[in-house]
Amino acid sequence: MPHTVIFFHAHPDDEALLTSGTMAKLAAQGHRVVLVVATAGEAGLSSEEFRTDGQLGDRRVDELQRSADALGVSRLEVLGYADSGLFRPTEPPPPGRLPRLVDAGVDEAAGRLAEILVAEHASVLTSYDANGGYGHPDHLAVHRIGAAAARLAGTPVVLEATVPRDRLFAAARAVNRMLPVSRRVNLAPWSVAYSASADITHCIHVRGQAAQRRASMRAHVSQATGSGPRTLGVFTRIPPPLFGWAFGREWYRQPGVSVPPRRFGSVFDTL
Numbered sequence: 001m002p003h004t005v006i007f008f009h010a011h012p013d014d015e016a017l018l019t020s021g022t023m024a025k026l027a028a029q030g031h032r033v034v035l036v037v038a039t040a041g042e043a044g045l046s047s048e049e050f051r052t053d054g055q056l057g058d059r060r061v062d063e064l065q066r067s068a069d070a071l072g073v074s075r076l077e078v079l080g081y082a083d084s085g086l087f088r089p090t091e092p093p094p095p096g097r098l099p100r101l102v103d104a105g106v107d108e109a110a111g112r113l114a115e116i117l118v119a120e121h122a123s124v125l126t127s128y129d130a131n132g133g134y135g136h137p138d139h140l141a142v143h144r145i146g147a148a149a150a151r152l153a154g155t156p157v158v159l160e161a162t163v164p165r166d167r168l169f170a171a172a173r174a175v176n177r178m179l180p181v182s183r184r185v186n187l188a189p190w191s192v193a194y195s196a197s198a199d200i201t202h203c204i205h206v207r208g209q210a211a212q213r214r215a216s217m218r219a220h221v222s223q224a225t226g227s228g229p230r231t232l233g234v235f236t237r238i239p240p241p242l243f244g245w246a247f248g249r250e251w252y253r254q255p256g257v258s259v260p261p262r263r264f265g266s267v268f269d270t271l
Contacts, residue, residue: 003123004032007161008113008146010101010128010138011041011083012064013223013232016216018133018161019126020071021206021250024213027072034075034120035068036113038101038142043083043090046222056222057083063220070215075120079112084137101138109141110148117153125150129160129253134193147255159252164197165190171246175238185231201257207248214243 005026009015015023015035027033042057061078068076081101082093092100101109117125127146132139143160150158168190176184206213217236218224224233238246 002030002032004034004120005124005126006034006036006117006120006122006155008036008038008125008127008142008149010038010136010142011044012037012060012067013041013044013217013220014139015064015071016067016213016220017232017235018163019250020067020213020216021209021247022126022204023071023073024209024216025204025206027074028209032074032120033072034077034116034122035064035071035073036077036079036116037064038079038109038145039081039083039138040078041083041223043085044223045086046225059222060220063222066219067216070219071212077116079109081109084141086136089137101141104141104145106141106144106148109145110152113145113149114152117149117155122153122155124157124159125153125155126159126161126252129162129195129199131162131192131194133162134189157254159202159254160195162195162200162251162253163193164200164251165194166197168194175234175242175246179234183234185234195251195253199253200251201254202252204250204252205248206250207244210240210244210247213247214240 007015007019007023023033040057041060044056044060046056065076081098081104082090084090084100084102090100092103125146128139128143130143132143147158169187172185172187172190214236217232220232224236
């Protein structure tokens with residue numbers, strides 16, 4: 001039976017890193033995949049060539065569309081909140097514009113997302129875990145907004161996209177060892193990121209979707225550039241056999257569900 005699954009993300013490229021394999025797999029199985037992104041990611045880090053004209057947000061939305069096309073997404077919605085920034089908070093937008101995501105009222109933002117959930121008769125909503133992945137303020141907001149929207153819409157299943165910390169470190173160390181020192185990723189911030197393995201309820205095998213995952217990552221050209229090694233840029237340069245191994249699984253946490261029965265279950269096990 002076909003279902004509709006709505007993937008809720010904070011910025012363009014988040015879908016590529018966390019849920020692209022699941023999205024491509026579901027689309028290939030005949031399910032309806034809807035991608036909702038809260039911001040255009042205009043505060044994202046990138047090289048000057050993408051920033052000088054002040055159109056980074058527009059470019060990132062174009063990249064998002066290319067990623068969505070590669071994954072088989074049926075509907076793409078960008079809610080239009082301002083990107084809150086990571087290392088330096090952004091300035092609040094002028095009057096008449098939507099606020100930064102961190103300043104948006106949870107009830108208001110959840111109401112907008114709930115309207116899409118209801119209109120799409122969504123069976124599943126994915127958002128982020130309580131740590132907001134690596135702690136970006138907008139990711140924390142997505143966790144709160146997603147949970148509230150699912151309650152408003154009566155969406156039966158909420159899955160929090162995450163990564164088991166131990167596997168993250170193992171994969172990152174393996175990749176780092178293959179790179180020159182100047183291009184290695186700093187792993188320190190990941191020590192408190194994402195979720196403990198014991199809390200993971202769903203492990204989705206997506207090695208068969210490696211080509212789509214790689215295409216999704218490569219669509220976000222602006223986020224693979226900039227000063228120092230960029231995570232997305234490093235990932236897209238991984239040789240195909242190793243890429244399939246490193247990105248062959250995606251993980252979710254379903255609140256209120258015990259771990260062992262769902263560890264390798266389908267997204268739809270609990271429907």
